[in-house]
Amino acid sequence: MFERLTLALCAVLAMVALAGGAPAQSVSEADATSFRQIISDQIAAFNADDGPKAWSFASPSIQQLFPTPEVFMSMVRQGYQPVYRQKSFTFGEITDNDGRLIQHVTIVDANGKLWTALYTMQKQPDGTWKISGCALVEVPAVST
Numbered sequence: 011m012f013e014r015l016t017l018a019l020c021a022v023l024a025m026v027a028l029a030g031g032a033p034a035q036s037v038s039e040a041d042a043t044s045f046r047q048i049i050s051d052q053i054a055a056f057n058a059d060d061g062p063k064a065w066s067f068a069s070p071s072i073q074q075l076f077p078t079p080e081v082f083m084s085m086v087r088q089g090y091q092p093v094y095r096q097k098s099f100t101f102g103e104i105t106d107n108d109g110r111l112i113q114h115v116t117i118v119d120a121n122g123k124l125w126t127a128l129y130t131m132q133k134q135p136d137g138t139w140k141i142s143g144c145a146l147v148e149v150p151a152v153s154t
Contacts, residue, residue, distance in 0.1 A: 036106075037104050037106075037111060041111075041139065042104060042113075044138075044139050045101075045104065045111075045113045045129070045131050045139060046101050046113070048067050048131075048139055048140070048141060049067075049101075049113060049115060049129055049141065051063075051067060052064050052067040052141065053093065053096070053099060055067070056083075056086065056093065056094045056095070057095070059083070061079030061080055061082060061083040062079045064079070064082065064083065064086070065078075065079040065082045065083070067140060067141050068082065068140060068141055068142075069132045069134070069140035069141060069142035070134075070140070071132075071142060072140075072141070072142060072143070090144065090146060091119065091120075092117050092119035092120075092123070092125045092127070092146060093117060093127055093144065093146065095119070095120045096117045096118060096119055096120065097118045097119065097120060097122065098117070098118045099115050099116065099117045099118070099127075100115070100116045101113065101114070101115055101116075102114035102115065102116055102126075107130075110130050110131075110132075110142075111130070111131045112128050112129065112130050112131070113128075113129040113131060114126060114127075114128060114129075115127040115128075115129060116149075123148060123149075123151075124148075124149040124151075125146055125147065125148055125149060126146070126147045126149060127144055127145070127146055127147075128144065128145045128146075128147070129141055129143070129144050130142045130143040130144070130145075
């Protein structure tokens with residue numbers, strides 16, 4: 011069952027990644043700052059192997075798919091190694107893909123490979139933001 015859920019989630023996230031998006035015109039600076047803080051805090055929790063903290067930044071729909079912090083961390087370790095263990099990351103643009111706000115993050119993984127992580131952010135009923143998905147795209151190496 012875990013493999014089916016992981017494959018389903020990966021398929022959905024790949025579609026989001028491939029769909030692209032337009033620059034988000036309506037994102038406030040406060041929301042953009044929240045996106046950066048939430049993602050930074052989740053990455054810090056991954057680095058500290060703090061599953062409950064990392065899981066707390068996931069949207070309710072992600073928490074339903076991965077119902078415990080342990081299951082969530084296992085999925086991240088298996089499918090999102092560049093996010094789980096990275097050398098560095100920097101924030102890029104925020105795009106709007108049919109109403110879904112996506113924060114672009116450039117990641118250098120533990121082996122020095124470059125990745126783009128596309129974090130879909132979801133506003134909660136209480137006005138806070140949660141991470142509702144992350145698609146990883148490896149940036150092709152440039153030969154000189």
